[in-house]
Amino acid sequence: MSIYRSVLGDQYKRLHPKLQKRYEVPFTAKxxxxxxxGGPKWLYPFFLAGVRFKILFPEYGKDIPFTIRNTPCTGxxxxxxxxxxxxxxxKNKKRYFNALMRLDSKKNLIKDYLGEPKLFYSDLAxxxxxxxxxxxxxxxxxxILLNLEIPMPRMLQGMASVTESYDDERNIFLIKVAVKNPVIGTVFTYEGEFTADEIS
Incomplete structure (x- = not known):
């Protein structure tokens, strides 16, 4: 059983059948x-620094090709x-937004470690x-600093909201992501669509 099926419990049955298969890893798509x-221009140095950790990037635009690969592994x-x-x-640059997720069964949350090496941690509901x-x-x-996990004040946090759905008419997955901060507002957003490499 995948960690996503575990965290959703009975809700999993209500999930669109294609999304059920999408969250049974491994999964690859393009x-x-x-x-x-992106957000305010003064955040550019912060996003540029994120490139090193494969977590953020300063570029933005329209009709940007992308790929997703979800790979199971063991801690x-x-x-x-x-x-x-x-x-x-x-164009001539590849930018990453990588993470490692695991299940917190006690809190019924997914623990999301962002970056390589890990730089931030976030609970996901x-x-x-x-x-x-x-x-x-x-x-x-x-x-995350070395082996320390330091709680961040809410005013410094980037709170993410993600919606994934499936369009039966077009046979395609849809995704919408928004990350906002309570002080500066929108940090970044992206919205797109993708098809699985292999899914029935």
Whole structure:
């Protein structure tokens, strides 16, 4: 059983059948981000620094090709984990937004470690709405320094909201992501569509 099926529990049955298969790893897909938008221009150095950690990037635009690869792996304590590799292709540049996720069964959350090496940590809450869409929202966040996880004040956090759905008419997955900060507002957003390499 995947960590996503575990965290959703009975809600999993309400998830669109294609999304059920999408969250049974391994999973690979390719698609197009119709829009990628950044926040205030003064955040550019922060996003540029994120390139080194494969977590953020300063580029934005329209109709950006991208790929997703979700790969199951095993942690040092034997727990199931999923590595996320997201690559965005900006002309002659490849930009990454990578993460390692694992299940916190006690809190019924997904623990999302962002960056390579890990730079941020965020709790993720999963929910299925009445339309069979998957909604993901970030909760508690921490900054990772060596082996320390330092709680971040809410005013410094980037709270993510993700919606994934499936368009039966076009046979395609849809995704919409927005990351916002309570002080500066929108940090970045992207919206696009993708098709799985192999899914029935």
């Amino acid at each position: 698609g197009v981000m119709r829009t990628i938008k 040092s304590n034997g727990e199931e984990q999923v590595h996320w590799e997201r690559i965005f292709y900006f 999963f929910h299925v709405n009445d339309s069979g869409q998957l909604k993901i929202e970030s909760r508690c966040q921490r900054l």
